Amino acid sequence: MIVRNNFAEPQLEHEAVLSIAGKNFGLRTNSDVLSVLLTRAYPREGFLGSASDVIFDVRVDNATEKCELPTPCFRGTEHLVFATFGSRTFFTFDLLRNYVAGVVPSDRTHDRAFWQRVIIPIVIGVLGSSVGIAPLHCACLVRKSEGIMISGLSGAGKSTLSVALAQCGFNLLSDDWTYVTQLSSGLTAFGLSVPVKLLPDATQFFPDLNHFSPTSSLNGELAYEVNASEAFHVGQATTCTPRRFFLLQRSSEPVSLFRPLSSRDVSNWLEQSAERLPRRLIAAHNRRRTIIHEIAKLQSFVFETGLSPHDSAQAIKDFCESH
Amino acid sequence: MSRTNLALAEETVSLLTPDLLGRFAPTPYKVYLKTSSGLLALMETNDCMLISQARLAGCRLVRGGSTLPFRWRLLRDWKRPAHPIGAITSLRSNNCFHVSLGCGTSFSVDSEFKEAFGFLGLEVTQAVMVRHIFPLLSSLSLCASYPLNLASPAMENRT
Numbered sequence A: 001m002i003v004r005n006n007f008a009e010p011q012l013e014h015e016a017v018l019s020i021a022g023k024n025f026g027l028r029t030n031s032d033v034l035s036v037l038l039t040r041a042y043p044r045e046g047f048l049g050s051a052s053d054v055i056f057d058v059r060v061d062n063a064t065e066k067c068e069l070p071t072p073c074f075r076g077t078e079h080l081v082f083a084t085f086g087s088r089t090f091f092t093f094d095l096l097r098n099y100v101a102g103v104v105p106s107d108r109t110h111d112r113a114f115w116q117r118v119i120i121p122i123v124i125g126v127l128g129s130s131v132g133i134a135p136l137h138c139a140c141l142v143r144k145s146e147g148i149m150i151s152g153l154s155g156a157g158k159s160t161l162s163v164a165l166a167q168c169g170f171n172l173l174s175d176d177w178t179y180v181t182q183l184s185s186g187l188t189a190f191g192l193s194v195p196v197k198l199l200p201d202a203t204q205f206f207p208d209l210n211h212f213s214p215t216s217s218l219n220g221e222l223a224y225e226v227n228a229s230e231a232f233h234v235g236q237a238t239t240c241t242p243r244r245f246f247l248l249q250r251s252s253e254p255v256s257l258f259r260p261l262s263s264r265d266v267s268n269w270l271e272q273s274a275e276r277l278p279r280r281l282i283a284a285h286n287r288r289r290t291i292i293h294e295i296a297k298l299q300s301f302v303f304e305t306g307l308s309p310h311d312s313a314q315a316i317k318d319f320c321e322s323h
Numbered sequence B: 001m002s003r004t005n006l007a008l009a010e011e012t013v014s015l016l017t018p019d020l021l022g023r024f025a026p027t028p029y030k031v032y033l034k035t036s037s038g039l040l041a042l043m044e045t046n047d048c049m050l051i052s053q054a055r056l057a058g059c060r061l062v063r064g065g066s067t068l069p070f071r072w073r074l075l076r077d078w079k080r081p082a083h084p085i086g087a088i089t090s091l092r093s094n095n096c097f098h099v100s101l102g103c104g105t106s107f108s109v110d111s112e113f114k115e116a117f118g119f120l121g122l123e124v125t126q127a128v129m130v131r132h133i134f135p136l137l138s139s140l141s142l143c144a145s146y147p148l149n150l151a152s153p154a155m156e157n158r159t
Helices: A032-041 A106-110 A112-131 A158-167 A200-204 A207-211 A228-232 A263-273 A279-295 A309-322 B003-011 B049-056 B126-142
Strands: A014-020 A023-029 A054-061 A073-077 A080-085 A089-094 A099-105 A133-136 A138-143 A146-151 A171-174 A178-183 A186-190 A196-198 A222-226 A239-250 A256-260 A299-305 B029-034 B040-045 B060-062 B070-076 B089-092 B096-100 B106-110 B115-120
Touching: A014 A032, A014 A112, A023 A032, A032 A106, A032 A112, A054 A106, A054 A112, A073 B070, A073 B115, A080 A112, A080 B096, A080 B106, A089 A112, A089 B089, A089 B096, A089 B106, A099 A106, A099 A112, A099 B089, A106 A112, A112 A133, A112 A279, A133 A279, A138 A158, A138 A178, A138 A239, A146 A158, A146 A263, A146 A309, A158 A171, A158 A196, A158 A200, A158 A228, A158 A309, A171 A186, A178 A279, A186 A279, A200 A207, A200 A222, A207 A228, A222 A228, A239 A263, A256 A309, A263 A279, A263 A299, A299 A309, B029 B049, B040 B049, B049 B060, B049 B126, B070 B126, B096 B126, B106 B126, B115 B126
Parallel strands: A023 A054, A054 A099, A146 A239, A239 A299, B040 B070, B070 B115
Antiparallel strands: A014 A023, A073 A080, A080 A089, A089 A099, A133 A178, A138 A146, A138 A171, A178 A186, A186 A239, A196 A222, A256 A299, B029 B040, B029 B060, B089 B096, B096 B106, B106 B115
C-alpha cells in the first residue's frame, strides 16, 4: 500500500475569492493555474461582502498521474461528507465549519469542464444548505426578467420541457438543479451553466441531438449532456427572480391542465424532495426551510400534461402570458 | 434551538429522498475500546467483525468510564461493490484529518468533536484494518492536533 503523504500539507499560497450562487468562496490552492481558471470562471461580484462564506482548499498533487475520472462515490455522516473519485481525487466537506478540502491530480488543474460541471455543482449541492443556498431539484427558466421554476419527479420530463421552453423564447437557467438564496434584493435563483442532460429517446423531439453522442453521466446513466446554447441555439441565464412555481406531472391523456397549488403543498413537496439532514445540521435545515417557505409564496400550479414537450412548452408560455 | 426543530430535522423522512450518503445507516454494535496507547474509544459500527479486528490491532474491550470517549463511527459499505484499494491520500483541514483509500473508503478524525467517521468498502480486509486503519485511527485520534507525520510506522513501505 502506498502512502502518498503523511499530512505534510504544501503551502496553499494562491488565494482568491470566487462568487458562486451569490456567496463568497475563499479559494486557497497551491496551483496558480487553478487559481486563475476558477477566478475567471467565478469572478467576484461587487455586491458581495469581503468575508468568505465558504473556505475552499484545493491541493494539487503533482505526483499523481493522468487517469480517466471514475464515477464518484459520496458518503456522509453527521457534519462530514466525503466524495471520492477513485484514489486520486478526494474531497471532504465540513458542513458545520463551511469548509471544503480537496486533493486533485495536476492534470485536472486545466480541466475547466471538470470544475464547472462536476466539482462546483457538487460543492454547492453538498454545502449549499449550510450557507443559505437551497439546492432544489427544479428546472428554472426566465422570460421578461421573470423566472419560472419547474419541479417534478425524476423522469417527469423536466429537461425535455426545459429545452422546449428555451426553444419557445425562454432563457434556460437550469434543467435539473437550481440554487436559490435570499439576497437583500429578494429571492434569487442561480444556475451553474452545466450542460442539459437528455435521455437518448429525446432525439425524437430534438433532432439536433443526432449531432452528438450520448455519454455515461455521473450517475452512470447513458445520456446526452450538451451545452444548450450550442446544441439548440437557445438563450441562457445565470440568475433570476423566481415568480412562478410549476409542479410537472405526466398525464396519459393528450391534454394539458393547470391547477392551483397551495403554499403548504409546495412547501411539503420541496421539503420532501430535499436531502434529509442530521440533527447536528439543524441550522442548515432551518436556513433551507426559510427559503422553501419563500418559494411557497410564489404563484404555484400543478401542470399536468400528456402533450409533446413543445406543445407543453407552448401551453406554459400561453399560461404565463395570460396570468 | 427548540426541541421541535430538532425533531423536525431528524424526522423529515421522505421516500423521495433515500439516504444516498448513508448518513442514517444504523450502527447496532457499540463497544468501548482502549487502544494500546491508552485512548478510550466508543466504536459504533454495523460490522461486528470490526470488534475482533480491533482486538487484533491491539485494542482491549473495556467498560465505559467517566472519561468522555473518542467516538469512532465506522460503517461497512455493504451495498457498494468492492473496488481495488487505492493509495492512501490524506488531507488536513482546520480541525480534521481526512484519509482516503480510494473509491468509497475514507475516514475523518475531528479533533474538536472527538469523533472519527469512516466508510469502509468491502475490499477493506481484516489485514488492512489491523495493519493500517486501526493504527492510523488510533494515532490520529490520540494526536489529532499534531501537524505533521502522523501516519503510524506500520503503514510505511508496505505493498
